[in-house]
């Protein structure tokens with residue numbers, strides 16, 4: 655019997671774009687062995703054809719998704735500009751994917767970062783870089799929100815920071831309570847956004863419109 659599988663093109667999920675991630679600092683052989691072990695433990699045969707390259711692929715994926723463990727997001731905030739601008743700055747809808755530390759399943763969503771400068775501003779794209787860097791580690795959304803807010807307070811000497819994160823957690827949508835479409839919203843308000851109801855209302859209006 656002809657093996658039709660041989661003729662199928664490589665699935666889109668594991669094609670040429672599956673380039674090796676920067677694996678510096680990651681014990682790749684150990685990671686690959688762990689994936690093999692996981693497959694064997696659930697009753698799979700890690701040596702069957704379709705799974706042969708899976709440990710290597712998954713190891714590269716984890717190296718990429720956890721690359722934030724090997725960098726300090728604060729480097730993105732080291733360069734700032736002295737500006738008289740003293741109104742709110744807001745970058746909305748910064749997309750990210752992180753990994754829930756309880757299930758090692760991704761949570762995906764958007765971060766909104768607002769701050770009230772105190773003589774210093776950063777390049778807007780740097781805020782997105784901070785989100786990316788913080789996202790790439792195992793964590794919970796609550797801590798991710800706080801970490802980003804505290805970092806901006808420390809590095810920029812701001813009058814206030816507001817970080818709002820909304821995300822869909824696959825550990826809630828594909829397993830357990832299985833609630834597709836549910837979103838978790840967390841916020842961290844610092845400085846004036848914590849102390850002033852009107853400042854907080856203003857930034858939330860900017861984030862959510864109307």
Ligand SMILES: [Zn+2]
Pocket residue numbers: 754755756757758759823825826
């Ligand atoms: Zn989880």
